[in-house]
Amino acid sequence: MYSWDPDILIGYEIQMLSWGYVFDRAKFLKIGLAPRLSRIPEQKIRSQIELTDNSLARYKTDLFVIGRILLNVWRIVRSEVTLNIYTFENVSYHVLHQRVPHYSFETLTEYFNQDSHRWKTIEYYLMRCRSNFLLLNELDTVGLTSEFARLFGIPFYSVLSRGSQFRVESMMLRIAKPMNYIAVSPSPDQRAMMRAPEVISLILEPESRFYSDPVVVLDFQSLYPSIIIAYNYCFSTCLGNVKNIITDESRQFGCTTLRVPLATMKKIKEDYTVSPTGLAFVKSNIRKGVLPRMLEEILNTRVMVKGAMKKNKGDKALERLLNARQLGLKLISNVTYGYTSANFSGRMPCVEIGDSIVAKARETLTRAIHLVENTPEWKAKVVYGDTDSMFILLEGATKDEAFRIGREITKRVTELNPVPVKLKFEKVYLPCVLQTKKRYVGFAYEKEDQFEPIYDAKGIETVRRDGCPAVAKILEKSIKMLFMQRDVSLIKKFVLRQCQKLIDGKASTKDFVIAKEYRGRSSYKPGACVPSLEISKKLLATDKRAEPRVGERVPYVVVYGMPGLPLIRLVRRPIEFLSDPSLRLNAAYYITKQILPPLNRIFSLIGVDTNAWYNELPRSLRSAAFVPQSNDLIQKATISQYFNSLRCPICEIVTNHGICCKCQSDPQKAILLIQDRLRLMERAHCKMKELCYQCIGVRLCDVQCESLDCPILFKVLKAKHELVQASHLRKVIEVFSSRS
Structure with missing residues (x-):
């Protein structure tokens, strides 16, 4: 540490393991390790390292060393990569594409205590240290974070630890200062006195069914930022409600009050627009707002950066740098609306501006839907709409006709809206299933000459992580068979074959491991029957440092047990299940509670009851066959x-x-x-x-x-x-x- 004097310290899990364990061990041995690591040794230890008394996992706070950046790798990976389980081995496989072994602490201690095998323990931890560096390098964490910090104008660690409001405010204040504006800093009491939002985004209830005709998906490009720019919505351009605009009295505006002199209103005359909620905003020719100016510069800069990326495709280092910049610009533009509407914990919320933006977006989408359904030559019908997108059914049309009509709609709607509000053609679903709000699946075509469709699902179990992998695989295969072959009898045979494999004990155990997020012991009610909490209690009984971290996904399986036992008593850790041959997967639970319900939600739309399929299985198949064990000492569980x-x-x-x-x-x-x-x-x-x-x-x-x-x-x-x-x-x- 003294020789290299690093700026960044890393560890895969720095609370219970890695640096957290080292600091706890040093504290137990009464060694002043924190002052030695800190670059300001004279500071108090409490400020050098934020370490709780017993460092239990219920604390989400990471460790801090004054003068150095301490990175928790698994939390960084959790925010960057979508996985079912975030163990070191699973992350290494999906990010680095390499399998690494995992040994228990007991095995590693046994190796270390033997002179002939001590090298195995040392090599194992060296491998993990190298992999931590490789993970950060593969994700380009340091490069991306550094570029974001430079772009947003905030410290390096604040990019990882602070929210989007901090980023928006940093950029907004840099633009507001030359314009002689001072940001309002409301107190919690002032935020509490602000009225509640009155407008929500437009989400139409879909016509839930199977669609064999083309469904065109169109969405507005960056709708909320575009509305802020087009209509000049900002803190600095609002004149208040039109009902009170002709008076000199002060009126409520967000957390504060607003007063516009009557003489000023007479000078403006008609140079203002009125939002659907009744608020007046001056036009950009009178005063350009801070938010519109910031967003316009961000979007224009992003276009320039993406153009530079195309010109420098051969230079990988420059391309990664430019990609980080355009990604940061995209993120900041998408969260600017949230800065104005964060009425509970916002830094400078203004519910009037937030309502105006959402109401204008509703009006824009409603106007587009009305145009589509009232143009006879298109013969189109909007079957679903969500915030900034709409799903348009073209009955009897071919795929090529769907592309042509979709592009005509985007052109017509874009012409009716001010710049930069733009309707963009996204894809054509052929066929598809609309299940409920924000849940749909279909074969997507993004180009006219595309021959093979893309399986595209949103919100259903094939893309969710709250079930087991077997559910996603069976459901995806069944949907693809429905779309391609459209023969329910073949789907029924496939599903029953998978159920029979599970009943006979021939299915892969890995596909039936369920992983749920652990929220910490203090977040659950007393007596809560939650599998992840039950597993954590068992781990705590053996080792208090083995409790899962807050936000960690805890894996478990459900096994057979004695009749009458509650489900929570049938939950087992996967390693416990594998080490005990007497335990068997609870086929009845997995089939009736995990596999069939998602299938039924899809196939009930075409009049098929998948729950009846399981009831048609012969009784002999539904009772699992027992294989005789040669070891009579094995505990009998069923x-x-x-x-x-x-x-x-x-x-x-x-x-x-x-x-x-x-x-x-x-x-x-x-x-x-x-x-x-x-x-x-x-x-x-x-x-x-x-x-x-x-x-x-x-x-x-x-x-x-x-x-x-x-x-x-x-x-x-x-x-x-x-x-x-x-x-x-x-x-x-x-x-x-x-x-x-």
Whole structure:
């Protein structure tokens, strides 16, 4: 630290592990580590490092070292990449495209205490340190954050820790200062006295059904920023409500009051516009507002930056820099409206301006919808609208006609609105399903010459993360079959086949791991039955530092249990499920509560009841087959495990005699089938272990990797459990051999 004097310190998780553990350990040993790391040693330790007394995970605050920037890598990745689980191994695979092993602390301690294996622990942590640097480099975190800080005019760490209001205010004040404006700084009491918003964005209720005809999707480009520029909406251009505009009295305006002299109003005459909410704003020829000027400069600069990117495509370093700038400009333009309407915790909210912007957007969208539905030559109907977009149904039209009509609509609507309000052609859905508000799916075509459509979904389970991966896969496959083949019988066979695989225990466990966000113990009511909270309690019982961080996604599975147990008692950690062969996935729960409801929400729109499909399965298929265990010490968790198997271990035909009569009548064939089955089981196990050896880089007799994000782990453990049955199968061979 003294030799290199770094500006930035990083760690994947700096509260319970990494730097957090080091600081806690130093505090326990009464070592003054914080003053040694700080660049201002004479400061008090409390100000050098914001560390709570026991650093429990319920505190979302990260650590701070005076004079240095301390980055929490997993929180940065969480804001940049959309994943189901944010473990180090899963992030490394999706961002760096490489598999890395995961060892428990017990295994690492065991390695470190052995002289011959100590290098494994050291190499493991060196690999994690290198990967942290590679993650930040791949995401270009330092470069992007530095460019954002330079663009917004705020400190480096404030880009990561502060919200959008801080960024907008920084840019706005730089423009307001040369114009001799001083920003208002309202108190919480003043914000509380401000009236509530009266206008919400226009969201039409969709006509929920399956559409086989083209549906054109059009949206206004940057609608709210464009309205602010076009109509000159700003704090500095508002004249107040037109009802009180001819008086000299002061009137309520946001958190403060506004008074426009009557003499000034006489000079302005007709040089003002009136918003749908009744507020008057002067035109730009009288006074250009601060917000319109800022947004106009931002949008013009972004166009210039994107043009420079096209001219310098070969220079990767310059291209990344320019891309960071245009991205920052885009973000700041999209959140400017939110700065005016943040009436609860805003820095300078003004509900009158926020309502005027939203009301004008509603009026613009409503006017466009009226034009579309009242133009006979288009024969169009708006079936859904949301804030700045509209979905237009063209019954009987072809794909080419849909593109032509869509472009005509965009041209006509754009001509009716002032610059820079512009309606943009986005895509054509053919076919599609509109489920509810903000939930739809379809095959999208973005160009006329596009041959293969793009599967595009919004708001449904295929793109959401609150379910298990199997639900997304089954639902997406079913929707694609509906769009391409339009044969419900084929979809039914596919869904029942997947259900049968789950019932028979042949489905991949990884596809049925559910991950939900943990909000911290203090955020839940007493006695709350939440799976992530239940898992965290079990972890805390073994190690208080093992509690998930606030915002971390906690994985779990649901297993079978004794009849009458509540669902919360059936929740298990994935590693706990894999280490106990007696546990089985609760097929009834996953099918009836996870898989079928999303399918029913889609297919009920075409008159198909998917819940009835599961009821059509034979009873013998709905009761999972029990595979006999050779280890009698395994704890029995379900009632079926107290009984012998009703299936023949050779041909798996249902029988009450252990081995069916058909196999007993032909012992040579039975022995051949068993030996072939043993060969396949052993080969699969060896193949899986070879893949593990290649990943960890060393050949060990017993691979102790516990990376739940690696699909190979589930296959390895499944192969191990199958090998447990090998002794039972060999006994069957001995029985047949003795008879012959």
